[in-house]
Amino acid sequence: MLDFISQILHKKNGVLWLPFVLSLASCFSNVSHAVEFENQSLNGLETRLAEIDQRLGSLAQMSLRTGDGAIGYRSNRHSNAxxxxxxxxxxxxxxxIDQIVLTPVIWRDFQKGFTTDAFPLQFRILAGTESDPxxxxxxxxxxxxxxxQGMGIAPVIIPIEPTAASWVRIEATQLSLRTFDQYYAFELSELLIFSGATNVALHQPVKAPNQPQSRLKRLSASWSKSYxxxxxxxYLMNSSTGERSISYLSRPMDQLTKGKTTTAxxxxxxxxxxxxxQINLHAIEKGNTVPQSNMDGAGTPPAFSIEGANNPDFSDAIVLVDYTEHLTSSDEPIMMWDVPDTNCRYIRLSVANNERITPDFQxxxxxxxxxxxxxxxxLGKEFTSNIAPRHEASSRSIKALTDGRNLYGDILPMHNWLxxxxxxxxxxxxxxxxxxxxxxxxxxxxxxxxxMTWLLAAAVAAICFTILIGRNIRVKQAAQIKERFAADLHDELGANLHTISLLSDLARDSVDERDELIGLLDEMRIMSERSGKAARYCTNILEAEELCEDLQDEIEKMSRRxxxxxxxxxxxxxxxxLGTLRTKRRIDLxxxxxxxxxxxxxxxxxxxxxxxxxxxxxxxxxxxTDNGSGTTxxxxxxxRRARLLKAKITTDTPVEGGTSITLNLKRT
Structure with missing residues (x-):
């Protein structure tokens, strides 16, 4: 807790400053919890939500009192804040002292529900001793x-550095509107000052600015600085933990007169x-119906005393509490008294049967x-009484007085509860x-x-489109390869075979001329070897890259043959x-x-x-260009070969006759 407090409080000119991190509902946190949600992962947020839900299941519930009773303190009214x-x-x-708690006055708003009323917008807390006024x-x-984000109706918990003090002052420097008349005022339901777990402000003297007598007469009996x-x-103590317990209830007081005694x-x-x-008395529960039912003539007696002693016969008894009901006290769920430290082993609560208590009062x-x-x-100690429970076998046993529970579950220490x-x-x-x-x-x-779904759909469509395009490209490539094979077989092998045929004819005619015959046979051998290379090229062009390494020389040789x-x-x-052309283009040309x-x-x-x-x-x-028969x-x-080259081919007939074929190839 102290580590967390150190995060939410800091020194300013020697003053403990309560910045934006102080919540009206938390002793050591703020409305925003100082959490930058945008910097947390989704898993972190869900984990935090689960932690909150788990923690909320173990915390006291916010249950409000009903009925009438003391409200608290109300200051003079003002026309400005x-x-x-x-x-x-x-x-x-x-x-x-190490903690100060301010509980706001709660107003029932018919549009907004329960809200705080006239809680100061700005205040400061001062403390000192008698020697330091x-x-x-x-x-x-x-x-x-x-x-x-606006105030809640929970108490404002203000942890402070442990400070030695004999007085504490709350100075409201900016007031807020009170709802019923739209004047500015300072209202508080309760002010608690803790030293450890003890509320040292309980029933201590309170000083406040004087108020006109005319105003004091107009104030309801529910308002007083002593309150x-x-x-x-x-609030009602609803811890939401532990088993519930039904309050103790005695038989009517007239049962005492039969026993010739007048005091219970x-x-x-x-x-x-x-x-x-300190002595705390918790009142019996009211019904949970709407409206609530109230047991007339039953509950906290209008007058009683509490004594402490060390002798069982109370011969050394000391009065710890002498209580007489005030107009506004009847509906208080918890009545508290601080008493001077008194060593006692035996405690006795006495209720006298007098004119303020009816005979049938329980x-x-x-x-x-x-x-x-x-x-x-x-806790756990059992009271004895001279007046029996309402019913001997009733759940309203006298053991309920010290079982540490009420109708809603466990009873918590005041500072823990708040x-x-x-x-x-x-x-x-x-x-x-x-x-x-x-x-x-x-x-x-x-x-x-x-x-992502749309992107995935687009990706699938793109893949399908790519596959389709690839397939079309492969089909086209296959057609081109088929066409090229056909062209290469026709143009290279066909031409070579035709050349061999012509050389064979010449060889036959030159059979009697040995030297010429040998030259023709050599030419035929060269053409045969070239045809073999061309055949290999048709199956794998990479194996025939030596073809047409010198295009001009190959053209000259072919022309001569x-x-x-x-x-x-x-x-x-x-x-x-010509030499800079790619091998494939040189071969095609x-x-x-x-x-x-x-x-x-x-x-x-x-x-x-x-x-x-x-x-x-x-x-x-x-x-x-030739001078032959001519054709257009x-x-x-x-x-076909021009198409493989992606070149333009045209034919023309010259005036003198014959045919002229032109091939134009753009280099890219």
Whole structure:
């Protein structure tokens, strides 16, 4: 707890400042819980939500009192918020105080539900001793920082550094409106000052600015500065833990007269002597119906006394409490008295049968707590009484007086109870913020999932489209390969075979001329070897990259072989640029040229052929002209080869006759 407090409080000019992190509902936290939700993971938020839900299940419930009773302190009214009001508690001796609790006045708003009324927007807490009348500031509070989302109805818990003080003052420097008349005022239901677990402000003298007598007469009996320290808070102790217990209820008081006594006694033996410092009486429960039922003539008696002694016959009895009911006290769920430390073993509560108690009145309490050293030493000890329970076998047994439980479960120490109420408010304020952030994260995830779904659908469509395009490309490539194989087989092997055929004819004619025959046979061998290379190229072009390494030389050799009986002219321009062509293009150009010559030999009957080949870095052009029979149609084999080259082919008929074929290839 101290580590957490150190995070939410810091020194400012020697003053303990209560910044935005102080919640009106928490002793050591704030409305926002100082959590930057946007920096937490979704798993972290869900874990925090589970922790909050688990913790809320173990905290006291916020249950409000009903009926009438003391409300608290109300200051003078003002027409502006900047007026200053104050209250001062005289502790009558020096205590080491470490916590101050302010419980607000609660107003029932018909639109907003229960809200605080006239709780100061700004105040500071001062404390000192009799020798230090000015004191020093222990803490300052600013509602705009402490409760930016609005105040709750839980107590304001202010932990402070342990400070020796005999008086504590609350100075309200900025007031808020009270609801019923829209004037500015300073209202508090209860002010508790803790030294450890003890409320040292209980029933101590209270100082406050004087109020006009006319105003005091108009104030309800429910308002008094003494009610600021009477121990009465606007909440019911509903711990929500432990088993419930039904309050003790006696038989009517007229049963005493039959026993010739007029006083009812409730005695307890604590087993040893304890320094009793505080006595708490818990009233019997009211019905849980709406409206609540009230047991007339039953409950806390209007007058009684409590004595302590060390002798069982109370011969040394000391009066600890002498109580007479006030107008506003009848509905208080817990009545508290601080008593001077008195060592007692035996305690007796006496109720005299007098004119204020009707004959049919039934005495009833939910619990009697005897506090010594901040512990309830009566817990588990059994009271005895001279007046029997309402029914002997009833659940309203006298054992209920010291079982540590009420109708809602376990009875908690006052400071623990108020801290739990404050923590519950803080967690209930934090919880919807976490839920909203989780909802936002889920919405983001849903949006992201929707986007991812669309992206996945797009990716699947893209994959399908890619597969389809790839398939079409492969089909096209297969068609191109098939076409190229057909073209290569036709242009290369066909031309080579035709050349071999021509060489065979020449060899037959030269059978009597040995030297010429040997040359022809050598040519035939070269063509056979070339055909083998071409065949390998058709199956794997990478194995035939040595083809057409020198395109001009290959064209010249082919021209000599095929045009041996025809007069031809071969012109080259740009040999260097031809050499920069890719191997595949060089082979395609070579095969185009060879097929052009084969077509001339087979079909044109030409006697003269002119070839002009030019190359640059941007284009390559072949112009092949013969004086044969002439044609305007592009031979299919040449058109196919041009298509493989992605080149443009045209034919023309010169004036002097014959055919001119032009191939234009753009370099990329």
């Amino acid at each position: 900047d007026a200053t009001e104050w209250v001062e508690i005289d502790l009558e001796q020096i205590y080491l 000015k004191g020093r500031i222990l803490a300052e509070y600013d509602a705009q920082r402490a409760a930016p 600021l320290v009477d121990g009465s808070v606007p 006694f409730f005695n307890v033996d604590l087993g040893t002597s304890y320094p009793i410092e 005495i009833g309490f939910a619990e009697i707590e005897l506090i010594a050293n901040a512990q309830n030493v009566a 801290e739990q109420l404050a923590e519950r408010h803080r967690l209930e304020t934090e919880r919807p913020l976490i839920l909203a952030e989780i909802g936002h994260r889920y919405a983001q995830q849903k949006s992201n999932l929707r986007v 095929l045009l041996a009986d025809i007069q031809y002219t071969l012109n080259f321009k740009g040999k260097t640029e 070579y095969l185009f040229y060879k097929e052009s010559l084969v077509n001339i030999i087979r079909h044109s009957g030409a006697s003269e052929v002119t070839i002009d080949i030019s190359a640059s870095m941007n284009r390559v052009q072949f112009v092949i 149609e592009i031979p299919p084999s040449l058109a």
